[in-house]
Amino acid sequence: MRIAEKFKQLKAKNEGALIAYICAGDPTPEGTKEYVTALVRGGVDIIELGLPFSDPVADGPTIQAGIQRALDGGMTPDLYFRTVSSLKLHIPLIVMTYYNLIFKRGLEKFVKDCAASGISGIIVPDLPPEESGDLLQICRKNEVDLIYLVAPTTTETRMEHILAEGAGFIYLVARLGVTGARSDVATSTGELIKRVKTATPKAVGFGISTGDQAAQIIHAGADGVIVGSAFVNIIGSGQDVPERLEALAREIKKGVISN
Amino acid sequence: MSQALTSTKFGKYGGQYVPEILMPALLELTDYYEKYKDDAVFNAELDHYLKDFAGRPSPLYLAKNLSKEYGIKIYLKREDLVHGGAHKLNNTLGQGLLAKYMGKKRIIAETGAGQHGTACAMAGACFGVSTEVYMGAKDTVRQRMNVYRMELMGTKVIPVKSGSQTLKDAINEAMRDWVANVETTHYMIGSVVGPHPFPTMVRDFQSVIGKEVRLQILEKEGRFPDSIVACTGGGSNAMGIFHPFVEEDVDLFAVEAGGSGMKTTDKEALHSATLCTGEDGVLHGMRTKVLQNKYGQILESSSIAAGLDYAGVGPELAYLADIGRLKPCYSMDSEALDAFHDLCRFEGIIPALESSHALAYVKKAVASGELGDIVVVNVSGRGDKDLETVMGMRT
Ligand SMILES: Cc1ncc(COP(=O)(O)O)c(C=O)c1O
Numbered sequence: 034m035r036i037a038e039k040f041k042q043l044k045a046k047n048e049g050a051l052i053a054y055i056c057a058g059d060p061t062p063e064g065t066k067e068y069v070t071a072l073v074r075g076g077v078d079i080i081e082l083g084l085p086f087s088d089p090v091a092d093g094p095t096i097q098a099g100i101q102r103a104l105d106g107g108m109t110p111d112l113y114f115r116t117v118s119s120l121k122l123h124i125p126l127i128v129m130t131y132y133n134l135i136f137k138r139g140l141e142k143f144v145k146d147c148a149a150s151g152i153s154g155i156i157v158p159d160l161p162p163e164e165s166g167d168l169l170q171i172c173r174k175n176e177v178d179l180i181y182l183v184a185p186t187t188t189e190t191r192m193e194h195i196l197a198e199g200a201g202f203i204y205l206v207a208r209l210g211v212t213g214a215r216s217d218v219a220t221s222t223g224e225l226i227k228r229v230k231t232a233t234p235k236a237v238g239f240g241i242s243t244g245d246q247a248a249q250i251i252h253a254g255a256d257g258v259i260v261g262s263a264f265v266n267i268i269g270s271g272q273d274v275p276e277r278l279e280a281l282a283r284e285i286k287k288g289v290i291s292n
Numbered sequence: 293m294s295q296a297l298t299s300t301k302f303g304k305y306g307g308q309y310v311p312e313i314l315m316p317a318l319l320e321l322t323d324y325y326e327k328y329k330d331d332a333v334f335n336a337e338l339d340h341y342l343k344d345f346a347g348r349p350s351p352l353y354l355a356k357n358l359s360k361e362y363g364i365k366i367y368l369k370r371e372d373l374v375h376g377g378a379h380k381l382n383n384t385l386g387q388g389l390l391a392k393y394m395g396k397k398r399i400i401a402e403t404g405a406g407q408h409g410t411a412c413a414m415a416g417a418c419f420g421v422s423t424e425v426y427m428g429a430k431d432t433v434r435q436r437m438n439v440y441r442m443e444l445m446g447t448k449v450i451p452v453k454s455g456s457q458t459l460k461d462a463i464n465e466a467m468r469d470w471v472a473n474v475e476t477t478h479y480m481i482g483s484v485v486g487p488h489p490f491p492t493m494v495r496d497f498q499s500v501i502g503k504e505v506r507l508q509i510l511e512k513e514g515r516f517p518d519s520i521v522a523c524t525g526g527g528s529n530a531m532g533i534f535h536p537f538v539e540e541d542v543d544l545f546a547v548e549a550g551g552s553g554m555k556t557t558d559k560e561a562l563h564s565a566t567l568c569t570g571e572d573g574v575l576h577g578m579r580t581k582v583l584q585n586k587y588g589q590i591l592e593s594s595s596i597a598a599g600l601d602y603a604g605v606g607p608e609l610a611y612l613a614d615i616g617r618l619k620p621c622y623s624m625d626s627e628a629l630d631a632f633h634d635l636c637r638f639e640g641i642i643p644a645l646e647s648s649h650a651l652a653y654v655k656k657a658v659a660s661g662e663l664g665d666i667v668v669v670n671v672s673g674r675g676d677k678d679l680e681t682v683m684g685m686r687t
Contacts (some may be wrong), residue, residue, distance in 0.1 A: 090467045091311045097454060110587050132309055133574045137588030161315045161337040164307050182314040197626035209313055
């Protein structure tokens with residue numbers, strides 16, 4: 034399913050989107066299917082499935098640990114696409130990975146593999162618009178959305194450029210820093226939501242872990258929230274993982290509906 | 293966008309592959325760097341620190357005993373005599389002064405051998421800026437004297453326990469810190485690596501080495517050398533001595549660490565010879581040659597010299613290697629140790645294990661004649677920091 038279509042459906046129901054990140058292969062390739070299913074049962078609208086890279090500079094300790102477990106468990110790009118193909122989801126699926134894995138596979142092959150396995154969007158946290166021209170063209174040709182990030186430090190000129198290029202949704206980085214669960218909502222988040230003026234849906238990530246935070250962010254004008262570390266923490270604990278993933282998804286989903 | 297793309301690259305290498313959060317900081321740093329690099333006041337102040345604090349110019353010394361032993365006229369560029377014991381201070385004084393001009397309150401850095409960290413600590417104390425250094429936990433053990441030196445100068449050393457616990461992971465951690473504190477903090481990268489403008493800026497600050505050599509060799513020989521040999525981790529001492537000679541008829545040799553063997557597995561390389569064996573990739577904000585597996589996962593590198601132990605290399609070196617302007621080569625751990633002992637015994641100079649790789653290459657390359665009649669070797673640092681390692685190798 035295309036991302037735009039999902040946001041349209043949600044808008045018609047007056048709901049915000051819950052986008053859930055977990056890392057493929059954390060802690061085993063088989064576990065991923067079970068966990069994705071649990072998240073979908075909990076009401077997640079879009080799945081962002083990490084393809085683990087050895088040097089994840091934009092990630093904090095929680096997701097770094099998840100990535101390490103996935104690599105130790107044998108996850109590779111080849112296995113990733115096989116796993117994704119077997120998921121048969123009825124909601125959009127996005128790959129989040131670092132640029133070297135895309136570069137090494139070959140931009141064209143990577144994007145074609147995405148399209149063929151049912152992936153509708155790509156997020157690359159270490160690829161700013163300055164370097165993304167080639168990938169953007171290939172994505173457009175293959176009807177895969179290249180999702181751009183904007184941050185509190187993004188200047189107005191850069192913002193205009195990014196909003197003009199961005200597809201699927203715009204990923205608003207809620208705070209200066211790396212990924213990791215927090216309990217508050219940074220004041221910079223509300224300001225950023227106001228600064229991003231676009232018809233493309235806006236989803237806020239980095240530091241969101243509760244239904245309350247999610248509700249505040251939707252209330253401030255976002256169309257969705259992205260939650261990663263809170264889910265990865267559950268996977269890391271190894272305790273009742275599917276049940277707790279589903280319960281947390283349900284709690285946060287309640288937050289994004291309650292406006 | 294806000295910047296001409298061409299200026300950020302060396303051929304296809306270089307660029308700015310970083311999270312969006314950092315882009316404005318890189319553009320700001322580029323603006324400041326371009327504003328001050330030819331500024332008379334800035335340069336007068338930097339020259340003052342290079343001369344009276346760092347002890348420059350460093351001598352160019354004719355190693356007469358080693359020349360006789362190896363059978364070629366060898367000049368040593370004595371960066372080992374620079375304050376702190378390595379070339380690293382040239383860069384940290386430059387960036388430290390720039391950070392001061394930019395009004396940054398805090399400096400962060402990564403370090404491998406601890407030499408760059410030490411040089412940061414010196415610059416931090418000198419300019420009165422608070423300094424924190426990320427260092428792989430493994431390196432904090434093998435270079436513990438440098439940890440203590442940094443602490444003496446008021447720098448906080450943060451051991452990095454993620455990944456391979458070496459330089460690559462220290463860079464990751466420093467970048468994560470920078471992402472969180474970019475508004476107040478300058479990231480003082482220690483080599484000609486990372487996103488633009490770092491490779492260009494660090495090269496320019498290190499070029500003082502090659503500029504001095506130009507004057508010194510003309511005075512001593514009335515001509516340029518036939519060749520220049522420098523060890524290469526990230527490549528800052530190499531680019532520093534090469535850059536002023538790139539347009540001249542002088543052969544350039546970048547000597548990497550062959551480690552304990554030129555072999556790799558899916559996860560690690562027994563060496564750090566990135567220019568020699570790496571493939572195109574993107575790491576730490578730059579496109580360059582990278583040690584990686586078939587999927588693009590970065591390998592853990594290895595070398596007896598902590599300062600050479602890195603899976604990437606500066607993008608300008610990758611470019612110069614591609615166009616045939618420099619020759620990438622390597623020395624093994626054992627060869628470097630052998631050359632280390634040679635310089636100690638024949639010249640009374642204890643070189644860093646990093647620099648010993650350059651000396652080792654001279655020793656083995658003389659026979660082929662490729663170095664010509666006169667070679668300049670960059671002795672990038674002194675070996676005091678390596679004594680424990682060398683003592684550990686004696687059986
Ligand atoms: C003495 C010495 N030489 C060389 C290096 C390698 O760095 P580069 O290749 O940037 O000169 C280091 C790094 O720590 C060093 O301490």
